[in-house]
Amino acid sequence: MNKIVFLVPLFPLLGFLINGLGRKSLSKSAIGIIGSGVILLSFLTSCYLFSIVASAGEGQLQTVVTLFNFISVDAFTIPFAFQVDQLSVLFLLIITGIGFLIHLYSSAYMKEEETQHYGRYFAYLNLFVFSMLLLVMGANYVIMFIGWEGVGLCSYLLIGYWFKNNDFNYAAKKAFIMNRIGDLGFLLAVFWLLFKLGTVNYGDVFSQVASLSTFDIAAITTLLFIGAMGKSAQIPLYTWLPDAMAGPTPVSALIHAATMVTAGIYMIARSNILFTMAPTTQTLIAIIGLATAIFAATIALKQNDIKKVLAYSTVSQLGYMFLGLGVGSYTGAVFHVMTHAFFKALLFLGAGSVIHAMHHEQDIRKMGNLKKFMPITHITFLLACLAIAGIPPFSGFFSKDEILAAAFAKNPLYYYIGVGGALMTAFYMFRLYSLTFLGKFRGTHDQEHHLHESPSAMTIPLIVLAVLSVFGGFIGIPEVFAENKNWLEHFLSPIFAESTKLATTEHLSHSQEYMMMGIVTVLIAVIIFIAVNKFKKYTDEQEQAETGVGKLLENKWYIDELYNTLVVNPINAFAGFCKNFIEKSGIDGAVNGVGKLVSYSSRQLRLIQSGQVASYLLIMILSIVVFFIIWFNDITIMKFLNKLF
Amino acid sequence: MPIQYYIYFCLALFSIGIIGVLTRRNAIIVFMCIELMLNAVNLLLVAFSKMHYGAALAANPNTTAGIDGQLFVFFIMVVAAAEVSVGLAIIVMMYRNTHSVDINFLNRLKN
Numbered sequence: 001m002n003k004i005v006f007l008v009p010l011f012p013l014l015g016f017l018i019n020g021l022g023r024k025s026l027s028k029s030a031i032g033i034i035g036s037g038v039i040l041l042s043f044l045t046s047c048y049l050f051s052i053v054a055s056a057g058e059g060q061l062q063t064v065v066t067l068f069n070f071i072s073v074d075a076f077t078i079p080f081a082f083q084v085d086q087l088s089v090l091f092l093l094i095i096t097g098i099g100f101l102i103h104l105y106s107s108a109y110m111k112e113e114e115t116q117h118y119g120r121y122f123a124y125l126n127l128f129v130f131s132m133l134l135l136v137m138g139a140n141y142v143i144m145f146i147g148w149e150g151v152g153l154c155s156y157l158l159i160g161y162w163f164k165n166n167d168f169n170y171a172a173k174k175a176f177i178m179n180r181i182g183d184l185g186f187l188l189a190v191f192w193l194l195f196k197l198g199t200v201n202y203g204d205v206f207s208q209v210a211s212l213s214t215f216d217i218a219a220i221t222t223l224l225f226i227g228a229m230g231k232s233a234q235i236p237l238y239t240w241l242p243d244a245m246a247g248p249t250p251v252s253a254l255i256h257a258a259t260m261v262t263a264g265i266y267m268i269a270r271s272n273i274l275f276t277m278a279p280t281t282q283t284l285i286a287i288i289g290l291a292t293a294i295f296a297a298t299i300a301l302k303q304n305d306i307k308k309v310l311a312y313s314t315v316s317q318l319g320y321m322f323l324g325l326g327v328g329s330y331t332g333a334v335f336h337v338m339t340h341a342f343f344k345a346l347l348f349l350g351a352g353s354v355i356h357a358m359h360h361e362q363d364i365r366k367m368g369n370l371k372k373f374m375p376i377t378h379i380t381f382l383l384a385c386l387a388i389a390g391i392p393p394f395s396g397f398f399s400k401d402e403i404l405a406a407a408f409a410k411n412p413l414y415y416y417i418g419v420g421g422a423l424m425t426a427f428y429m430f431r432l433y434s435l436t437f438l439g440k441f442r443g444t445h446d447q448e449h450h451l452h453e454s455p456s457a458m459t460i461p462l463i464v465l466a467v468l469s470v471f472g473g474f475i476g477i478p479e480v481f482a483e484n485k486n487w488l489e490h491f492l493s494p495i496f497a498e499s500t501k502l503a504t505t506e507h508l509s510h511s512q513e514y515m516m517m518g519i520v521t522v523l524i525a526v527i528i529f530i531a532v533n534k535f536k537k538y539t540d541e542q543e544q545a546e547t548g549v550g551k552l553l554e555n556k557w558y559i560d561e562l563y564n565t566l567v568v569n570p571i572n573a574f575a576g577f578c579k580n581f582i583e584k585s586g587i588d589g590a591v592n593g594v595g596k597l598v599s600y601s602s603r604q605l606r607l608i609q610s611g612q613v614a615s616y617l618l619i620m621i622l623s624i625v626v627f628f629i630i631w632f633n634d635i636t637i638m639k640f641l642n643k644l645f
Numbered sequence: 646m647p648i649q650y651y652i653y654f655c656l657a658l659f660s661i662g663i664i665g666v667l668t669r670r671n672a673i674i675v676f677m678c679i680e681l682m683l684n685a686v687n688l689l690l691v692a693f694s695k696m697h698y699g700a701a702l703a704a705n706p707n708t709t710a711g712i713d714g715q716l717f718v719f720f721i722m723v724v725a726a727a728e729v730s731v732g733l734a735i736i737v738m739m740y741r742n743t744h745s746v747d748i749n750f751l752n753r754l755k756n
Contacts, residue, residue: 617667
């Protein structure tokens with residue numbers, strides 16, 4: 001096993017190099033096969049690793065495979081090591097499995113691109129998967145940070161993939177800068193750990209965590225959480241994610257489902273012991289997560305861009321994951337990462353299929369009745385909507401239920417607000433569904449004429465993901481339904497063992513849990529019914545300008561404008577001041593001033609050279625006199641003169 | 646005669662030379678003034694030499710202290726003669742080129 005671990009990230013790296021370097025000479029089909037093939041190989045390797053870890057039993061907690069010493073200074077070394085344990089193999093499966101489906105889908109979706117750009121696209125996609133694998137497999141925080149930065153870079157490259165569009169470039173920059181803010185927190189946390197413990201290896205850090213003071217732990221976890229905020233799009237650093245829709249749709253699927261945004265969850269789940277020992281940070285995480293879940297859900301209610309709705313739903317679902325982490329239900333959060341990866345990838349790929357058919361139309365008000373033209377996309381999309389809305393027995397139900405049950409045990413208020421968010425989720429998802437697939441077609445005739453189901457390279461991933469979305473939840477069946485059947489919890493228990501020991505959780509009675517599930521499910525069903533009925537009959541004539549709260553929501557609470565006013569504009573103004581005043585008058589003035597002074601003074605000095613021999617002589621004589629006066633001080637001269645006269 | 650007289654005289658001679666060099670424009674006169682300064686210095690050398698020799702002779706009849714100043718004067722005179730020949734040649738050449746011996750004409754190096 002140790003010998004093949006490095007193959008998992010190696011394959012995508014090779015794919016990146018081959019596609020990146022050969023983008024001009026390889027044919028499109030070759031690029032597609034290489035790009036998807038390397039991820040498939042990586043996925044197969046991951047499956048093998050998974051089977052080993054799954055059959056290893058509880059005795060074997062983790063395997064650390066050291067490839068070489070990355071940094072070695074004095075007594076302190078950072079090995080370039082991979083850690084293979086239950087948590088990382090689970091993420092490996094999600095990343096490479098869903099990544100492969102997205103690659104496969106991309107090979108059809110991006111067919112219209114020029115070969116060179118097609119190669120560039122796949123190179124970036126492979127690099128993205130490689131970075132994410134590095135992030136997940138790293139056995140210390142530094143390796144994680146390399147992957148962490150790598151996904152940030154790749155998101156920038158892919159969001160700005162169509163670099164000729166300035167808005168897209170702007171969105172790419174926004175994503176990168178927002179991430180950088182979070183990265184700074186992460187980096188500080190790593191330095192803090194290094195300073196206090198002198199090591200960044202997971203094993204060493206977690207075993208020495210008891211020696212840290214409460215303040216240190218709280219500070220480190222808060223800084224780590226700031227990093228997670230940036231990467232996983234939580235308030236206040238979430239605005240980049242909806243803008244990240246500028247990239248091609250499969251990229252959105254990759255960012256939202258398999259990679260990038262799950263990095264924050266993974267990092268916190270990985271450092272669960274640290275977080276369990278910092279209850280204040282946990283409360284902060286729960287509150288921020290919950291606030292994000294609700295906040296993003298309200299925005300999603302009024303968005304008209306198919307991808308924007310999905311983007312805000314991702315932000316909202318990530319909020320739930322953080323709520324899960326905050327209330328100590330690490331398994332629940334990881335479970336939701338997994339199910340969310342299934343149905344969100346499916347939703348995005350479905351949306352991509354719709355956009356593909358509609359010739360790059362993304363406004364859901366101009367769609368409708370697509371179920372007639374795109375049966376596979378329609379069915380799979382519907383299943384994904386049911387999954388994300390939390391209808392049993394679809395996967396979203398189980399994972400969301402696990403988080404909400406844990407939240408209820410911690411504080412019933414979390415639960416009620418969380419359920420409110422879940423209801424909104426059901427509403428906006430079925431609003432999206434109805435506007436897109438039901439009612440009558442509202443696009444142009446030309447578009448209607450060209451409507452078609454997508455090619456099989458696109459529908460096969462949809463079907464696979466739909467199956468996963470439907471049945472994926474059964475690996476984490478809650479205890480009420482079947483005693484000790486929660487395979488996922490059992491599987492991950494070694495990772496969270498230390499935290500479980502520390503945390504005190506009260507278990508709800510079964511009847512109470514049944515009642516809560518029942519009520520929520522009925523409420524969600526009612527909401528879905530209302531949403532479908534309301535938007536099924538939507539026509540263009542209903543269009544009217546939003547007022548009041550609706551307008552506020554449509555404009556995303558004016559958060560972008562607020563950030564512009566509070567942060568971007570002052571910084572721009574300061575930069576302008578530096579550029580126009582400090583740079584021009586200060587630095588340029590000093591530099592040019594020296595030059596001007598030299599040339600001015602030499603122009604003046606030049607006049608001394610008159611060419612008149614007499615004046616030279618005069619200066620010479622005067623100089624000699626002055627020299628004598630300085631050389632022999634006054635007293636010597638006076639003595640001499642006295643003697644003379 | 647007291648040494649001061651020689652010094653006053655040489656000072657006067659030297660000053661005349663300097664003032665002549667600074668004020669006159671005729672190259673030949675400037676040249677003569679330079680000679681004047683040289684000779685003022687020569688005279689001073691001889692005067693100091695004689696003074697030191699006289700003082701040393703009183704203590705030791707075989708002394709040669711101070712006479713190297715007088716020897717030095719001969720060298721200066723030889724060098725001055727050489728300088729005069731070169732200088733006069735330059736002035737002749739200058740006159741041929743400019744039909745003038747005015748040194749203020751010789752300012753073409755300034756630009």
